[in-house]
Amino acid sequence: MINNTSPLDRMFQALADGHRRQMIDRLAAGPLTVSDLALPMGISLPAVMQHLSVLEACGLVQSHKQGRVRTCALTADALAQAEAWISARRMMVEARLTRLEQFLATDKEDGA
Amino acid sequence: MINNTSPLDRMFQALADGHRRQMIDRLAAGPLTVSDLALPMGISLPAVMQHLSVLEACGLVQSHKQGRVRTCALTADALAQAEAWISARRMMVEARLTRLEQFLATDKEDGA
DNA sequence: TGATTACTTAAGGGAATGATTAACAATACC
DNA sequence: GGTATTGTTAATCATTCCCTTAAGTAATCA
Numbered sequence: 001m002i003n004n005t006s007p008l009d010r011m012f013q014a015l016a017d018g019h020r021r022q023m024i025d026r027l028a029a030g031p032l033t034v035s036d037l038a039l040p041m042g043i044s045l046p047a048v049m050q051h052l053s054v055l056e057a058c059g060l061v062q063s064h065k066q067g068r069v070r071t072c073a074l075t076a077d078a079l080a081q082a083e084a085w086i087s088a089r090r091m092m093v094e095a096r097l098t099r100l101e102q103f104l105a106t107d108k109e110d111g112a
Numbered sequence: 113m114i115n116n117t118s119p120l121d122r123m124f125q126a127l128a129d130g131h132r133r134q135m136i137d138r139l140a141a142g143p144l145t146v147s148d149l150a151l152p153m154g155i156s157l158p159a160v161m162q163h164l165s166v167l168e169a170c171g172l173v174q175s176h177k178q179g180r181v182r183t184c185a186l187t188a189d190a191l192a193q194a195e196a197w198i199s200a201r202r203m204m205v206e207a208r209l210t211r212l213e214q215f216l217a218t219d220k221e222d223g224a
Numbered sequence: 225t226g227a228t229t230a231c232t233t234a235a236g237g238g239a240a241t242g243a244t245t246a247a248c249a250a251t252a253c254c
Numbered sequence: 255g256g257t258a259t260t261g262t263t264a265a266t267c268a269t270t271c272c273c274t275t276a277a278g279t280a281a282t283c284a
């Protein structure tokens with residue numbers, strides 16, 4: 001695809017990695033420094049930095065540096081956008097299935 | 113990463129492509145054959161097949177073949193799982209931010 | 225000032241992704 | 255039967271992804 005970097009592409013791509021979801025999980029409980037974030041992950045610090053930049057690029061995480069320490073925090077809005085996209089489609093499917101069930105139930109009554 | 117194919121990996125990876133989201137969008141309105149699905153997409157049929165197999169592998173889409181025509185339909189459950197993962201984290205962040213705001217408001221009162 | 229800490233940048237490599245074309249079923253139609 | 259339709263498989267290719275090590279920068283500490 002040409003230029004496949006819409007905001008939703010970046011968002012879901014960011015969520016499609018276990019290490020990044022692990023980072024999100026830990027940040028959901030509160031802000032952390034890069035080192036603290038990296039500590040239990042079993043990968044190198046540069047790898048964590050790369051994941052972090054992916055998470056920041058799509059707005060899931062914001063960070064600021066004070067002295068030599070960078071603190072990272074999860075953003076609610078970006079998560080909400082991804083959730084909203086999925087939710088809208090899920091509700092469409094469910095509504096359609098519900099209508100189908102109702103139709104089948106009515107059909108059964110008529111047939112019986 | 114070693115073996116990075118958890119169900120959530122596959123799910124979000126599937127959602128991280130504009131063509132696949134386009135397919136999901138159209139299937140949300142109702143089932144479609146492979147050809148109908150491919151028609152407005154501007155990519156080759158084999159490419160559509162590959163996207164379809166990604167969507168089926170993570171449970172987002174189910175399909176069945178009758179004669180020479182394969183019909184594809186969106187699944188509500190898989191979407192719900194992805195939504196639930198995001199939702200839980202979003203609510204954690206929002207709850208924490210709300211507590212923080214309340215604390216700051218209380219602090220302001222005490223200080224004033 | 226020199227060492228340590230905390231992060232950052234650069235370079236590179238192996239695997240996965242998303243696309244293509246060509247060829248191959250299998251079914252439906254005349 | 256012969257042919258068009260619908261889907262599938264195979265092979266290939268360029269790009270992207272995720273990781274690593276090595277080296278560099280900036281802030282804090284003794």
